[in-house]
Amino acid sequence: MKKQQAIIGGAERAFEAEGFRGIGVDKILAQSGASTRTLYKHFGSRDGLVVEVLKHRHLAFMALLRETDPSDPVGQLFDIQRRWTDDHINSGCMFLRAHGEYAAVNAEITAVVHDHKQQFETEIGRRVEIALGSPDADLAMQISLLFEGATALLSLRGPITLETAKEAAALLGRARLEHRP
Amino acid sequence: MKKQQAIIGGAERAFEAEGFRGIGVDKILAQSGASTRTLYKHFGSRDGLVVEVLKHRHLAFMALLRETDPSDPVGQLFDIQRRWTDDHINSGCMFLRAHGEYAAVNAEITAVVHDHKQQFETEIGRRVEIALGSPDADLAMQISLLFEGATALLSLRGPITLETAKEAAALLGRARLEHRP
DNA sequence: TGACATGTAAAACGATCGCTTTACATCAAC
DNA sequence: GTTGATGTAAAGCGATCGTTTTACATGTCA
Numbered sequence: 001m002k003k004q005q006a007i008i009g010g011a012e013r014a015f016e017a018e019g020f021r022g023i024g025v026d027k028i029l030a031q032s033g034a035s036t037r038t039l040y041k042h043f044g045s046r047d048g049l050v051v052e053v054l055k056h057r058h059l060a061f062m063a064l065l066r067e068t069d070p071s072d073p074v075g076q077l078f079d080i081q082r083r084w085t086d087d088h089i090n091s092g093c094m095f096l097r098a099h100g101e102y103a104a105v106n107a108e109i110t111a112v113v114h115d116h117k118q119q120f121e122t123e124i125g126r127r128v129e130i131a132l133g134s135p136d137a138d139l140a141m142q143i144s145l146l147f148e149g150a151t152a153l154l155s156l157r158g159p160i161t162l163e164t165a166k167e168a169a170a171l172l173g174r175a176r177l178e179h180r181p
Numbered sequence: 182m183k184k185q186q187a188i189i190g191g192a193e194r195a196f197e198a199e200g201f202r203g204i205g206v207d208k209i210l211a212q213s214g215a216s217t218r219t220l221y222k223h224f225g226s227r228d229g230l231v232v233e234v235l236k237h238r239h240l241a242f243m244a245l246l247r248e249t250d251p252s253d254p255v256g257q258l259f260d261i262q263r264r265w266t267d268d269h270i271n272s273g274c275m276f277l278r279a280h281g282e283y284a285a286v287n288a289e290i291t292a293v294v295h296d297h298k299q300q301f302e303t304e305i306g307r308r309v310e311i312a313l314g315s316p317d318a319d320l321a322m323q324i325s326l327l328f329e330g331a332t333a334l335l336s337l338r339g340p341i342t343l344e345t346a347k348e349a350a351a352l353l354g355r356a357r358l359e360h361r362p
Numbered sequence: 363t364g365a366c367a368t369g370t371a372a373a374a375c376g377a378t379c380g381c382t383t384t385a386c387a388t389c390a391a392c
Numbered sequence: 393g394t395t396g397a398t399g400t401a402a403a404g405c406g407a408t409c410g411t412t413t414t415a416c417a418t419g420t421c422a
């Protein structure tokens with residue numbers, strides 16, 4: 001049980017640093033010191049490990065979103081991502097990167113990515129509703145786009161992308177309130 | 182000369198569909214009917230081909246941006262991307278995907294990605310200046326984030342991401358004009 | 363006509379890939 | 393005190409990888 005989590009954690013780091021397909025199982029396992037035997041006992045295959053890494057990542061990220069700051073539920077999204085970023089090598093959204101490399105060959109990975117993005121966008125919608133007093137799917141998607149854009153450019157431009165996106169989200173929210181008071 | 186372009190075009194399609202590292206040279210070449218000999222004569226290595234595909238993509242994209250619609254230079258960005266999307270399998274920005282898979286092992290690929298993004302953001306800044314009458318780096322980055330976000334989510338959500346991003350960009354531009362008339 | 367660049371076809375290189383297997387060590391639980 | 397789950401170490405599997413090589417067919421241009 002402990003090794004299983006260690007392998008996942010090591011693989012997460014390895015995939016962040018080297019990409020999903022640019023690294024072999026030996027190198028992945030070197031991060032946790034586990035043997036190949038243990039990997040295949042727990043995950044069945046390399047692709048199975050990728051799936052579990054994404055699921056683990058999803059749960060960890062969603063746990064961070066559990067608490068909602070009632071004063072600024074939308075802006076808080078970008079602060080959370082900022083904190084997350086400080087603890088990880090950043091190379092864009094791990095789910096979208098996995099999607100790009102596995103969509104053509106592994107349906108389960110694709111499904112995990114879709115699930116994650118859908119749940120995340122649902123969470124954004126929930127926060128928009130709290131901030132506005134009523135649902136607003138358009139604004140929610142706008143904020144989703146800002147979030148994804150900031151995450152995508154994070155590794156090239158640094159944390160300023162998140163600050164800029166947070167400002168833009170606030171501006172768009174204010175524009176909504178003015179036109180629909 | 183003709184085969185060289187054919188190989189690049191085929192590789193571009195292959196990378197879009199299967200990811201950068203999820204496909205071997207044989208499959209890449211099957212798209213253009215060329216032999217491995219020809220590939221290595223022209224590009225030296227598989228990585229060399231990746232570099233040339235990205236450079237070709239960069240030039241093609243920048244060529245589309247050459248003409249600027251003077252009535253709506255910023256909104257036109259999203260229309261151009263929309264048209265581009267219709268002709269290609271979309272799986273997120275090809276440059277950022279390449280960056281994710283090669284950043285750790287190939288400096289030349291990383292450099293090409295940086296160059297592309299910098300030139301693209303310069304172009305956005307140019308268009309913002311036309312629209313506003315004066316430069317505005319903040320607004321330019323906001324629009325850049327919307328563009329990247331829309332591109333990243335395109336394969337999951339479809340072209341509506343580009344329409345939403347275009348609307349948001351227009352809103353943010355208007356907000357700027359009101360607060361700095 | 364001859365030289366040269368450009369191309370294909372196909373076999374083979376060593377390296378690495380994902381994965382399996384054999385053999386053995388802990389260690390907690392009933 | 394035996395059992396069963398969990399682990400390591402290490403050799404080896406066939407397949408595939410990127411790459412090189414040999415042999416031969418074009419078409420172009422001096």
